[in-house]
Amino acid sequence: xxxxxxxxxVERELARQETRRHRVAVCTAAGCLSLGSDRVKAxxxxxxxxxxxxxxxxxxxxxxxxxCEAGALVQVDSRQxxxxxxxxxxxxxxEARAVELVRQHLAGGAxxxxxxxxxxxxxxxxxxRVVLQGSGVRDPERLESCLAAGxxxxxxxxxxxxxxxxxxxxxxxxxxxxxxxxGYPTGLKWSTVHKASGPKKVVICNADEGDxxxxxxxxxxxxxxxxxxxxxxxxxxxVGAEQGFVYVRGEYPLAIxxxxxxxxxxxxxxxxxxxxxxxxxNFRIDLRIGAGAFVCGEExxxxxxxxxxxxxxxxxxxxxxxSGLWGLPTxxxxxxxxxxxxxxxxxxxxxxxAVGTERSKGTKVFALAGKIARTGLVEVPMGTxxxxxxxxxxxxxxxxxxxxxxxxxxxxxxxxxxxHLDLPVDYESLVQVGSFMGSxxxxxxxxxxxxxxxxxxxxxxxRDESCGKCVPCRAGTVQMHSLLQKxxxxxxxxxxxxxxxxxxxxxxxTSLCGLGxxxxxxxxxxxxxxxxxxxxxxxxxxxxxxxCKGSAxxxxxxxxxxxxxx
Amino acid sequence: xxxxxxxxxGKPVSAREDETILDLxxxxxxxxxxxxHLEGLGAVGACRLCLVEVKGSPRLHPACTLRAEEGMEITxxxxxxxxxxxxxxxxxxxxRNHVCAICVVNGRxxxxxxxxxxxxxxxxxxxRHPPTELDxxxxxxxxxxxRCVLCTRCVRVCDELEGAHTWDVAGRGAASRVIxxxxxxxxxxxSCTSCGKCVQVCPTGALFEKIQPAGGTVKRRDFLTxxxxxxxxxxxxx
Ligand SMILES: Cc1cc2nc3c(=O)[nH]c(=O)nc-3n(C[C@H](O)[C@H](O)[C@H](O)COP(=O)(O)O)c2cc1C
Ligand code: SF4
Ligand code: SF4
Ligand code: SF4
Ligand code: SF4
Ligand code: FES
Ligand code: FES
Numbered sequence: 001x002x003x004x005x006x007x008x009x010v011e012r013e014l015a016r017q018e019t020r021r022h023r024v025a026v027c028t029a030a031g032c033l034s035l036g037s038d039r040v041k042a043x044x045x046x047x048x049x050x051x052x053x054x055x056x057x058x059x060x061x062x063x064x065x066x067x068c069e070a071g072a073l074v075q076v077d078s079r080q081x082x083x084x085x086x087x088x089x090x091x092x093x094x095e096a097r098a099v100e101l102v103r104q105h106l107a108g109g110a111x112x113x114x115x116x117x118x119x120x121x122x123x124x125x126x127x128x129r130v131v132l133q134g135s136g137v138r139d140p141e142r143l144e145s146c147l148a149a150g151x152x153x154x155x156x157x158x159x160x161x162x163x164x165x166x167x168x169x170x171x172x173x174x175x176x177x178x179x180x181x182x183g184y185p186t187g188l189k190w191s192t193v194h195k196a197s198g199p200k201k202v203v204i205c206n207a208d209e210g211d212x213x214x215x216x217x218x219x220x221x222x223x224x225x226x227x228x229x230x231x232x233x234x235x236x237x238x239v240g241a242e243q244g245f246v247y248v249r250g251e252y253p254l255a256i257x258x259x260x261x262x263x264x265x266x267x268x269x270x271x272x273x274x275x276x277x278x279x280x281x282n283f284r285i286d287l288r289i290g291a292g293a294f295v296c297g298e299e300x301x302x303x304x305x306x307x308x309x310x311x312x313x314x315x316x317x318x319x320x321x322x323s324g325l326w327g328l329p330t331x332x333x334x335x336x337x338x339x340x341x342x343x344x345x346x347x348x349x350x351x352x353x354a355v356g357t358e359r360s361k362g363t364k365v366f367a368l369a370g371k372i373a374r375t376g377l378v379e380v381p382m383g384t385x386x387x388x389x390x391x392x393x394x395x396x397x398x399x400x401x402x403x404x405x406x407x408x409x410x411x412x413x414x415x416x417x418x419x420h421l422d423l424p425v426d427y428e429s430l431v432q433v434g435s436f437m438g439s440x441x442x443x444x445x446x447x448x449x450x451x452x453x454x455x456x457x458x459x460x461x462x463r464d465e466s467c468g469k470c471v472p473c474r475a476g477t478v479q480m481h482s483l484l485q486k487x488x489x490x491x492x493x494x495x496x497x498x499x500x501x502x503x504x505x506x507x508x509x510t511s512l513c514g515l516g517x518x519x520x521x522x523x524x525x526x527x528x529x530x531x532x533x534x535x536x537x538x539x540x541x542x543x544x545x546x547x548c549k550g551s552a553x554x555x556x557x558x559x560x561x562x563x564x565x566x
Numbered sequence: 567x568x569x570x571x572x573x574x575x576g577k578p579v580s581a582r583e584d585e586t587i588l589d590l591x592x593x594x595x596x597x598x599x600x601x602x603h604l605e606g607l608g609a610v611g612a613c614r615l616c617l618v619e620v621k622g623s624p625r626l627h628p629a630c631t632l633r634a635e636e637g638m639e640i641t642x643x644x645x646x647x648x649x650x651x652x653x654x655x656x657x658x659x660x661x662r663n664h665v666c667a668i669c670v671v672n673g674r675x676x677x678x679x680x681x682x683x684x685x686x687x688x689x690x691x692x693x694r695h696p697p698t699e700l701d702x703x704x705x706x707x708x709x710x711x712x713r714c715v716l717c718t719r720c721v722r723v724c725d726e727l728e729g730a731h732t733w734d735v736a737g738r739g740a741a742s743r744v745i746x747x748x749x750x751x752x753x754x755x756x757s758c759t760s761c762g763k764c765v766q767v768c769p770t771g772a773l774f775e776k777i778q779p780a781g782g783t784v785k786r787r788d789f790l791t792x793x794x795x796x797x798x799x800x801x802x803x804x
Contacts, residue, residue, distance in 0.1 A: 293738065310735065315611035315631045468716065468735070468742030469612045475657035478740045479691050499690065506653045509626055509646075510614045 001270045002278045003156060006147065009269075013148040018079070021056045022106050025075040025136045028061035028254065029222050030215065031068030031376075036094070040072050043095040047102030057106050060139040063223020064215070065089070066132075067123060068376040074098070075136050076105060089117045089124075122392045123374050128355065130363045131339040132379045135223030140258050143226065143265035151226040152271050154345035158234045159279045162345075167238040168194060171341070173349025175361030180206055180297075180334030181412070181438045181514075183360070183427040189331065192321040193239040196329035201241035203232050204325065204332045206302060207248040207255070210294035211410030212461060214441040216365040217335035219377055221248065221255035224339070225262035229285060231338030233272060234345060236283040239331050244285040247302055249292045259287055294411075294465035298513045299324075299332045301467065312467045313513035334439070336365060357383035360426030364437070370407075370444040373398050383424040386416060390444055401446040405529070409438030411458045411465075412518025414525025415451060434525040436518070450547035451530040452537055455523045456484035462519035473516025476507045480523065487534065490541040490550040497534055501527065572638040581634035588616055588629040591642060598642055599651060599680045601658075602717040603630040604767055606790035608726055613717060615651055615680065618642045626650075652684045660691040661740070662698060663712035669771040670783040676769035677715060696740070703753025706776055707765050709744070714772035716742055720764035727793055732758040744772075763789075 017023065026032075026041040041061055048057045065073040070091035078086050088111045090101065097115065105111050119125070129135075139145035146152075158167050172187025193201060205228060209217040220228060232244045248256055263285060266272040274282045288306050290296050296311040303325050305311035324330025340362055344352045353361045360382040366389065369375050373395030380389060386406055390396065397403050405415040408425075414435035416423065423429050427437050445454065463477035483500045486492040504520030511517045527534060536544050543550075570581045574590055581590055586609070591598045601613040611628035618629045621639035629642070641647070658664075658677065666672045698711035721733040721744065732755050736745045746752040765773040766785050774783045795801050 295738075315628055317633075463739060466739035468737065468739045469610070470614050471612070471654050471657055471661075471715075472614055474716070474739055474742065475661040478694065479657065479660065482692060502653070506650055510617055510650050510654065512611060512614065 003160070006152070006156065009144055010148050013144040016144075017058075017148065019055065020058050021079055021109075022058075023077040024057060024059040024106070025062040025065070025077075025139075026059065027063070027065045027071060027073040027075075027136075029064040029068075029219055030254070031064060032071035032073055033254075035071045035092075037072035039095050040074065040093050040098045043098035044074070044102060047099055048106065051102055051107045053102075053106055058139075060141065060145075062138075062140060063135045063221075064219035064377050065136050066127075066376045066378065067091070067117065067374055069374065070117060070376075073117075074101065076101075076111075078105075078109075078111075087119060088112075089119060090115050091117050123376075123378070123395065126384075126388065126393050127379050128363050128381050129379050130343050130355075131220055131227070131336055131365055132223065132377070134227055135219065138224055138226070140223055140225055141261050143262070143269060143271075146224070146226045150346070151342075152230050152266075154342035155230050155233050155237075155271070156277050158237055158345050159277045159281055164194060164238045164240065167234060167345065170344055170349040171238070174340075174344040174352035175349075175356070175359070176337065176340055176344060176352065177360065177427060178334055179336035179340070179364065179439065181409070181436070183437055186333065186337055189321060189333070190235065190238050192319075193241075193329050193331040196322055198329045200243070201239055201329045202325045202331070203236045203239065203241045203244040204302065204306070204330060205232055205244065205246040205335060205338055206297060206299070206332055207246055207252075207335045208290055208294075208297035208302060209249065209252075209335070209439065210292070210297050210465070211439050211441050212458075213369045213443055214367050214410060214439050216367055216377065216440045218252050218255050219365075220335050220339050221252070222258055225255075225258045226266065227339045227342060228335055229259075229262060229266055229272065231333075231341035232285060233276065233283045234341050235331055235333065235338065237281050239329075241331065242282045242284065244283060245288050245306055245325075246285060247288045247290055247296075247306060249290045249296075251292045256287065256289065263287070293467070294461075295467040295513070295515050298515065301513070302332065303330065312469045313515075315512060336440070355381045357424055357426045359428055364425070364440060366440045366442045368394050368442050368444065371397055371401065371446040371449070372444040380425075382426045385422050385424055387421040389425065389442065390421070394444065397444065397446045401448065404445045404447050404449055405451065407435075407443040407445065407454065407522070408441065409436030409518075409521070410441045411461050412436055412514060412521050413438045413441075414521050415445070415454065415529065416525075417529040434521070434528050436521065448545055448547070450488070450543050450545040451526040451533050452484065452487050452543075453545075453547045455526045456481065456488055458522040459484055459519065462515060466515060466519075467513075470510075470512040470516060472507050473511045473513075473519065476503050476511075476516070477519055479503055480507070480520070484523070487537045488543070488548040488550075490537060490543075490548070492538050494535075494538055497527075497538060570634050570636045570638075572634055572636065572640065574640050575642055583634070585634050586630060587618060587627075587632045587634060587638075587640055590634060591629060596642055597683065598629055599655075599683045600630060601676060601680055601715060601769055602719065604719050604723075604769075604787065604790065606727070606794040607719060607722045607767070610718060610722070613715070614654055617647060617650065619644060619647065648684065652686055655681050655684050655686050656689045656691055658715050659686075659689045660693050661696075662714065663695055669713065670774045670778055671771040671785070674784055675771060694740075701746075701752050702776070703751035704755075704758070704760070705753065706760060707752070707762065708774055708776055709746075709752060710772050710774075711743060712772075713770045714744055715770055716744065717769060718744070719767045719769065720744060720773060723763045723767045723790070724758075727790070728759060728761050728763050730757045730759055730761075733764060766790075 177183040320330040611631040616629040617626040619641040701709040
């Protein structure tokens with residue numbers, strides 16, 4: 001495919017879309033799917049056929065549309081007589097509602113009077129969608145639709161107008177940092193791999209996403225897989241790799257399906273494969289399905305897993321950029337990181353860097369969960385304050401309860417108390433208050449949440465997900481969890497709290513990988529801001545939030561199942 | 567081969583570029599406890615006992631996998647490191663069932679040696695006493711999971727030197743267990759050649775020869791250096 005052929009496809013598709021009066025995007029991501037959105041979609045398709053509207057209406061499945069709690073969501077873009085497109089977003093759509101929707105809106109042309117979400121609501125209006133801009137717009141299963149919306153144009157630009165060094169310079173200028181958690185500068189990582197010597201290099205997309213409550217990466221893959229593939233291909237060109245892998249967890253069947261479809265379509269049009277855009281650049285992408293162990297998100301464990309070995313981390317150095325998959329220089333980035341790349345190349349690094357804060361550029365996708373009025377997926381500029389995210393966008397705490405804390409960064413993160421609500425959310429600020437950006441899970445807690453219990457929950461997660469290779473993490477998380485359990489059962493003493501802190505320091509300092517090093521963070525941050533709650537459990541044998549009931553721990557005392565599965 | 571100069575606990579030392587900090591410590595008689603490392607096997611950096619401080623780095627680094635570099639300043643025995651080492655050994659004792667008095671390697675156990683080295687006189691963490699299994703199906707050897715510290719020396723020697731790869735680790739976290747073949751009894755293993763290497767390299771009483779009574783097992787590690795030199799340098803010397 002060359003530029004003209006691409007342009008031809010785009011024009012044909014745009015012309016086709018002009019003939020459609022309505023484009024109907026049904027959210028078929030996990031949240032809405034659990035509310036029956038697949039049946040809603042089927043009902044819509046059937047309804048459209050029965051009403052003989054197939055030439056005027058296109059119905060497609062998309063990734064998460066954001067406000068999961070109001071699912072199943074259906075978005076209808078209707079073309080007005082003047083060519084203007086008018087958007088309606090229907091909430092809580094059932095099969096019955098779908099039939100109505102076809103009859104009234106799609107056939108009749110008049111939007112349903114009720115059941116629509118106000119699109120000027122801050123939940124939608126305050127977002128800034130870069131990574132998610134294709135969700136609901138691009139049909140993830142039709143490459144033409146994606147091309148018409150701009151897919152692969154950045155790849156074409158990179159291959160035909162920029163040298164690999166130019167691409168890296170743009171990425172560096174954009175200030176883009178890794179969205180997988182640590183926030184490592186992407187440009188620096190690319191340039192390290194670019195400079196590494198080796199006959200072959202590899203690009204890996206980390207789509208393991210194991211944080212409890214997180215589904216940002218999954219949504220991007222489900223809603224706009226080509227954006228990620230395009231980012232990977234640009235990365236491959238920049239660092240000098242001809243092979244890429246997407247490592248995606250097996251629990252994401254829809255993401256896997258859509259990736260497979262996307263790969264096949266992109267290869268057929270030679271947007272991936274050999275001599276892409278008739279240049280000398282070759283790039284293939286293969287899928288690798290992980291079994292879903294949290295630790296396999298750690299780079300060196302991920303590499304071991306792709307190599308077909310047991311997914312356990314190894315000490316670094318050597319870093320994957322120098323010696324990664326099969327000893328080759330390897331670039332590993334997160335899904336959301338790759339999803340930002342096309343935008344950087346399209347508008348230039350400087351334009352990208354205009355959004356965000358001094359040291360954190362661009363936007364970040366968060367998965368809002370917990371005690372918050374609007375749970376779902378939002379994308380906001382870096383530096384948006386926690387208050388804006390929780391109260392303006394998320395609609396605040398339901399039932400008139402008081403905000404207590406927001407947990408970010410998953411099991412390696414911490415709890416941010418109310419006094420820091422005006423904190424601009426970026427990499428540095430979060431670390432300053434003892435938390436962590438992580439991949440973007442944001443769990444809101446109100447006065448009915450017990451912080452000791454929260455700490456115990458995350459410690460249990462780390463205990464269960466520890467790979468078992470190194471002693472501090474394997475044996476230490478067990479001890480820490482059992483100490484926390486003693487506290488929640490009102491059987492702990494101040495000596496136990498001291499021992500908890502001592503173990504926290506040990507794990508942080510001596511664990512081999514980020515899992516063990518980060519595991520103490522929820523404990524340390526809750527101790528930092530909510531020590532009085534710990535003390536109430538110890539001294540007064542009382543849970544201020546009323547969560548812990550003080551029943552005796554089960555006989556196993558938190559010892560994980562001793563079973564062995566080969 | 568270029569030679570690097572660096573300081574080890576303040577003393578200037580020189581190193582070949584293929585040497586690790588642990589090699590230097592051994593060479594200069596700097597005491598550094600280790601458990602997962604064994605000369606002759608690939609290093610994994612898993613037990614975390616050999617962690618050292620490197621000036622200018624916020625992280626601690628395992629000496630067994632850390633290559634010597636020009637100008638490095640290494641500290642091996644700060645108070646902090648000593649405290650961590652003791653905690654790690656305590657965690658190991660609390661993790662499974664170490665009842666030395668009735669153990670086949672009592673008095674000749676590397677875990678015991680390490681415990682003495684770090685000054686361990688009691689364990690402050692809760693003993694977990696997990697139910698563990700004993701595999702006595704092999705005609706000559708036994709495996710007592712209760713004494714295993716998951717150093718994976720058996721896994722590595724069987725894979726790297728014997729080439730049988732009978733051992734592996736299954737499960738994760740505290741439920742990790744060494745297994746033979748696909749978690750079949752050792753005695754049924756078709757890959758095991760009964761060479762006994764795993765038994766010799768095991769630092770604890772987890773792997774032992776059947777005939778030996780409590781406190782009777784003596785392990786011989788020198789064969790490993792012999793095999794390694796024989797292989798790599800084609801010299802058949804001990
Ligand atoms: C225990 C653990 C789990 C991780 N899980 C993920 C994950 O699910 N997805 C991800 O992108 N990064 C994960 N990371 C971070 C990655 O190791 C790595 O830093 C990241 O993928 C690099 O990409 P980035 O620079 O684009 O962020 C994890 C790290 C650790 C220590
Ligand atoms: S810190 Fe935990 S997860 Fe990481 S290597 Fe050690 S045991 Fe495995
Ligand atoms: S293996 Fe060592 S530490 Fe464990 S019981 Fe036997 S002698 Fe004691
Ligand atoms: S006896 Fe030899 S072959 Fe058998 S498991 Fe041990 S090291 Fe491997
Ligand atoms: S059986 Fe022995 S050598 Fe093997 S992992 Fe356990 S302690 Fe180490
Ligand atoms: S899953 Fe449908 S809106 Fe999020
Ligand atoms: S000997 Fe270095 S980590 Fe075990």
